[in-house]
Amino acid sequence: MKRLYAVLIAVFGVYALASIIYFLKGDLFHIPLALVGSKADPHTFMTAQEIGNAESLSRIRSLAYFLSSPLQMGLLLVLLGVGVKFRMAAEKLFKASFLQIVVFVLLFTLLMDVLFLPVDYFLYKMDQSYGISTETLFTFWSDKGKDFVLNLLGSIVMVLIFKWVLKRSPNRWWLWFWLISIPLILFLTFIQPVVLDPLYNDFQPLQDQVLKEQILQLAAQSHIPADQVYQVNMSERTSAINAYVNGIGGNARIVLWDTILNKLQPDEILTVMAHEMGHYVERHIYLGIAYGIALSFIGFWLAFHAYRWFLGRWGARWGIRGEHDLAALPVLLLIATVMSFASAPAQNAFSRVIEHRADVYSMKMTGDGRAAIRAFQQIAKVNLSPVTQPKLVQWFRGSHPTIMERILYFEHYDH
Template sequence: MRRSTALRLAIVIFICINIMIIKSSNGLALRSTNFSTFLTGEEIMVESKEEKGERFYKSDRVVQGLKIVFSLGVPIVILVTGCSSKLRNVSKGIGRTTFIATGIYGLLYTVLDSAINFPLTFYGGYIQSHKFGLSHQPLSVWIKNYFLDLIIGAVGIFLILWIPYFIIRRSPKRWWLYTGIISIPISLFLFYAQPVIIDPLFNEFKTIENKTTERSLIELTQKANIKDCTILKVDKSKETTMINAYMTGVGKVRRIVLWDTALDKLSLRELRFVTAHEIGHYVLAHIKKLFIIQTVMTFIVLYIVHAAAPVIINRFKRKFKFDALNDVASFPLITLIISLCMIVITPTSNAYSCYIERQADAFAIELTRDNTAAISSFKKLSENGIVIPDPDYIYKMWKYDHPPVEERIEFFKNYRPWEQGEELRYEEYIKIKRKY
């Protein structure tokens, strides 16, 4: 096959691999920084009662454990029962071409997998969040978002699943390499598309109505030498009482998004600190660094799939009822291997995430020099949330992608290098007005 053709096809296979990665465990894709996770996890913004924190911890341990079990167990069961090969046969019977048959397989598998996982998805995403005061999102909205997400994934799988299997047949030794190379521009495209195409499907984004607040926040971006960064608000108060902010996008579509709950509950000084934290991720090149890590991990994961799948297929081909990776019935096996990789990677990924969050905290303090606002913003988070009492080490390794709130408040109390005449860590990134 001509190299140019292989590379074009590799573009599409990367999209397919990313769908599987995201489906397995939220993906290798760069995640937006989430201010609400300044507590000890994404789901601990609950009422300020100690016993409820303990109950949430016990509940969430079960939910997280079941998510891992299901991410591995579902593809294993589909493989060893021969269900995958049966789906392939049904798809071939319906589809007249390889493209249609492979797309139908992807559609059937997505629906089957989603149906099996639905009880856990519904409990973890809706029941648990309402039970512990994390959300007041109407059931109708949750269902709408669930099916919108399912439709986007199913349509994507239907349209492109035939491409990776075509390229594996044509280039069985190098398909993973082509994919890794092409993942670089594809990832950049996805970063551009996320804020302007995908996010608006789920929420409404607007400019900040209070122009005094908007000017004050824009002044921070100018002080940090950031251009072409939009500051928006998103309508989350209809779903939750949580406070949150995040960064997303690259280049001219990069933006800092404040939940309307943050604008309602935080003072201007506190909003400036929250915004400064997000600015820190941009100026400290965290996106570039994470992009490099993502690219390296993509190569590694793809190679592991390439190396491990044939060995597993050869060992269990009688049970699986297929004997080659280029058979679409191998799709659950690819998903399984990626899920295993994600489970192994998660602790390291979380540790690095905590590291860059600490850097952004220090930058925000240096940019605003407002330790009081930093502390009070975290205290407001704590007032409406629960810090899990003494979670076990394993839970922290796989759950904590931000440092605990107590640790960060302690840092804010003590980090005042300008008062001791010490050099600022990030002075080179900040326009500092000096008196001469």
């Protein structure tokens, strides 16, 4: 094991050094010469300081992502022995399997949160230093506490289901677990806008009645069953701007961050809202769920075989007693983490397609390319977003087309 750990540390050290050089020193944000001086050129609508801050913050965030993901994988591997100790402690405390599961999940979730707290806190301080985060320390810890409780409860439920399915169908648990995950995903999608979101923010009806009527008119033209528009007090957390339409059926909610109301003009807001409505009208949420379900089918099948292979080959070395052992759960989490990182390009590619479709819908509804260009120029300024990204970052982190690509598309309607 010591040799394995030494090799892992050496490999991560080389990877980390290469990542640091690439993200902190590389020429990552140049635009084509043909676009210099165009509306997609950040120098035409951002100051040199804004451009520098946007690029610096993007470098830091990308570096944190590409370092923390493999670091989490390595830590999960190293902590397999700790998982065995947690299982032993749970068994000493309680005889009931349910309580053992609760104790084990609690200890392991708490350990992972504590280990990655420095990364989260570092990014929080970075966002503060660049003026993106307006979050107080109290709000930061409050959100962390809510995240912990929700993750803990969700993890306990998932582990209980996994153990139940594994006991009854040891050779087909991946298929049954996948089938059970489908209604769970739909349920969470349904309750998020009305139950989960209000745990973090205060929602109230949009105060600007003129803008509200304009948005509801767009919604009526899009056949969205909404008679209310909400604004949410995101200015308590961030200076960034955003808006969204989420929920299913009668639970659909049209929501604007209060920051967008302060920083965009009404015609710019309408192009953004038409984009968000495009997601609803073209059923992107359903397409996303279907895509996720299809991807997870493959993922569960691969996880089943990787889990069984790993435990058969390495489990005994860590003191794991088999597939039913609570101490084996971090192995499953490790596999899921690796697969999530590996599948990020496929997920983001799909997301970029539907985001472009929503841009197309926005222009279909408003035809106002000039306002859309101004909106995304302002989004780049306020959110400190570079107009372009290197392909590696776009593959793994780019859920939307770049701002440069979006502005170039909107120019077709700039008249």
